[in-house]
Amino acid sequence: MLLIFLLSTLGALGLVGLFARRWTLGERLAAAVPLGNLLIGLIGLALASRLGMTPVAMGLAVVLSSAPALVWLRMGPRRRLVRVVRVSLGRMRQHLRTRGRQRVVLGIWYSVFLAFLLRFFWGACYADADGAIWTLNVANLGDLPLHIGIVRGFTVGENFPPDHPALLGARLTYPFIVDFTAALYVRGGASVPGAFFFQDATLVACTLYALWRLTRLFTRDSLAAHLALPLAVFCGGWGFLYIGGDWHLAPSGSLQEFLLHLPKSYTNDADRSLRWGNMLCVLLGTQRSIVLGMPLALTVVRLWWDGKRSGMWLAGLMVGLLPLGHVHTFASMSGVAALQALGSLRRDGFKAALHRWLPFFTLLVLGAVPSLAYMLLGSATHTENFRRFALGWDGGATDVVGWARFWLFNTGPFIPLLVLAALRAPQRVVAFYLPFLLCFIGPNVLQLAPWIWDNLKVLIYWYLLSVPLVAGLLAGWLKTPGLRVWTPLIALCCMAAGAVDAWHVATGSDKQQIFSPQEQRFGEAILAVTPPHAKILTAPAYIHPVYWAGRRMWLGYPGWLSSHGLVYKYREDALLAIYTAATPVEAEALLNQYEIDYIAITPRERGDIPSHGDNKKHLPLNETLFRQRYPVVAQQGEYVLFKVR
Structure with a gap:
């Protein structure tokens, strides 16, 4: 590796x-x-x-x-x-x-900060001594099995050209390059958790350094650069104000018990209209593709800031190669680049703007066309789900006042501070920053993904480029005698909710098992007896041993499929009809129609089928029918695989 x-x-x-x-x-x-x-x-x-x-x-x-x-x-x-x-x-x-007090303080701060981040990303995916794979981040519960399934599909499942792990026969157009690179690491000798941790740690380190450097360039203030990192990592709003009211939820009522077992998220709780989830918990700790996209995006921004024609070639290459890396980063950088080019046209004239930006857009188009053609031509993804008008993002606001209240509540003092910072910042910095407002305005008027909350993947770039301005403002206040007393409190209000949520993850309050040792052994058994492109019928679950086997489900977790713009309803109806069939004739007719090769019956099927989808009568799984008619080809305790064809 x-x-x-x-x-x-x-x-x-x-x-x-x-x-x-x-x-x-x-x-x-x-x-x-x-x-x-x-x-x-x-x-x-x-x-x-x-x-x-x-x-x-x-x-x-x-x-x-x-x-x-x-x-x-x-x-x-x-x-x-x-x-x-x-x-x-x-x-x-x-x-x-x-030597000096400042160096000592900075040394201690960065040592604690980096140690915390390493602990956080180790907890995103790790294996216990017995081999069970866990995550400490409950927000990762739905994403981690998908990424493991993609990686295992590459390493042991011969999934080329890639099919979607949860919808056999549908091309995988979800940005998966970071997982393919992880698969290379796994084939190079790393474990899956080891490859994930190594990638997350190195790529996030690059993101933080790039943000630190951009802040230093924008503000010319080292203190602002140091402030920018916690402002970005621990982003949040006023949700921490709920902590006092939730204290009583601790079993013993003690502060220590409450802090070690926080009952809520204070940045991402729909019941409290908190949707601006902490970047560390809901993006960097779960969305592996954006972990690759962020440092590339910040590198491109740095090249734009330099403004050199030679750097524009590299920036265009990076953005052009991004669609299969992270498509939301590609879209964000492409849109902002168009506005930056228009600004350059107004300031410098046509010839100068063309000379500077032609290399960028040339390599962007040349690099992006093959990837976009692969993702769109003949794809099962319904792209109309990615371009709908939806005012107010995910706040449920119906008017301007409600929309403004939602954002002020979700981001705390950050937006007022940003306005003040923009009024005080140098003209060149403000002119360079303004196009990034597209990453805020666009997701607030358009639904850029089938699940509107995923607009956060674009919104985050508005936030990241706003952080240097706010950090510069706070650094200036810390050097002003009349303001330095209140500035730490203001900064704390920007970071408290995010820090609490990150602490919640790091303490393992919501530790969740992804694959038990038995599920992994059953997955290996499936791998041994089934061909790579076998059609395996399972419950539509987000955790299943079939993913560990590197095989594709005939129908997997609907939450992934709907968020990826894939249609699956007809398969869901057929799946329920097969598992709950009253007679062999009913089951075999559907099994033959859809050419199913194998059927899995595990605790997932026994628990999910009676209460899933349109099974309003809660018909039970008819396990006896399958045991009487089909041979068992793999078994680990309660985990059984039947061969149908």
Whole structure:
């Protein structure tokens, strides 16, 4: 795994060095790590689709993705790299040698902050001593099994070209490149939890450094850069005010018991109109594709800020390769780029704007067309579900006052602070920032995904680019005698709810098992007796051993399918009819019609079928029928697989 990571990052580092010659080593690495993940994922996918996930395909992917490092064979690029490394190491030694209270405080703060983040991302997916796979983040309960199913489909399921794990026969158009790269790591020797943790930790580190650097460039204030990271990571609103009223929900009534077993989320609770979920809990800890998209997006923003034509080539390449990486990041950056180009046209004139932006849009189009064609042409995804008018996002507001109240409640003091910061910021910073308001306005008037809450994947880019302005304002207040007393309290109000939710996850209050050892053994048994593209009938559950087997369900979890714009209703009706059939004739007619090969009966089916979907009569699972007519080909205790055809 480390060899694959290092070689792909080395190749991306060579590519970044060609177009961003004045960047520091930290800036180059923050761009190269996610770009390396993206490049080896795309190259590896193309090769695996033809050769399978064989050592030959993996070796070729590593060689091709690391090929840009050959640029260092030339004297000029090699000298520039050596100079950058020397300067960066020199600055690092200088900072370490500098003594003072500020250095000690910063050292302690970053040590605690990074240790907390490592604990958080380790808890996103981990294996106990007995091999059971768990998550500490209840928000990850519905997403983690999907990503595990995708990775296992690549590593052991021969899922090429990729089918959706939960809808056999439907092309997988959900942005999955980050999972394919994880699959390369797994084939390289890592466990699934190990690959996920390594990716999350390295990519989020790149995101945080890129945000730190952007804040430093926008504000020219190191204190603002330090404030930007907790403002971003612990984003939230006024939900923490409910804590006092919820204290009594603790079993013993003690503060310690309450803090270790928080009963609610204070950033994402629909019953309290809290929908602006904390970024760490509901995005970085669950939405693996956006973990890849964020550092790439911030790198592109940095290249725009530099404004150099050479950097525009790299920015266009990054955005153009993003659709299979994270389509919402691609859409966000493309829309903002159009507005940035229009602003450049107004300020600099047609020739200057064309000279600067033509490289970006050229590579964007050339890179995006193949991915978008793969995702859209012949896809089962209904794209009309991604472009509906829906005013007010997910707040349920019917008027402007209600909409404003929703946002002020969900983001706390952040928006008023942002307005003040924009009034005080330099003109160049404000002009550069204004196009990012598209990422706020768009999701508030359009439904950009079948599940409207997923608009958050675009809204977050408005927030991330607003953080440097607010951090700059707070840093200025901390240096003002009359305001420095109140500024920490204001900052705390911006971060308290998010910090409480992140603490809730880190303490393991909602620890959830994803795959037990028995379910994994049953999955391995399924893998041993079924061909890769077998049609397996299961309960439409989000956790099932079939995912661990790397096989695709005939019909899986409807929540995933509806949020991905896929139609599944006819299969849901047939599934219930088969499992609850009163006679063999009824069951066999449907089994033959849909050419089902295997049927699973596990605790999932016994629990889900009587109460699922349109089964209003709560008809029970007719297990006796299957046991009488079909042979058992795999079994682990209560987990049974029958062969139908």
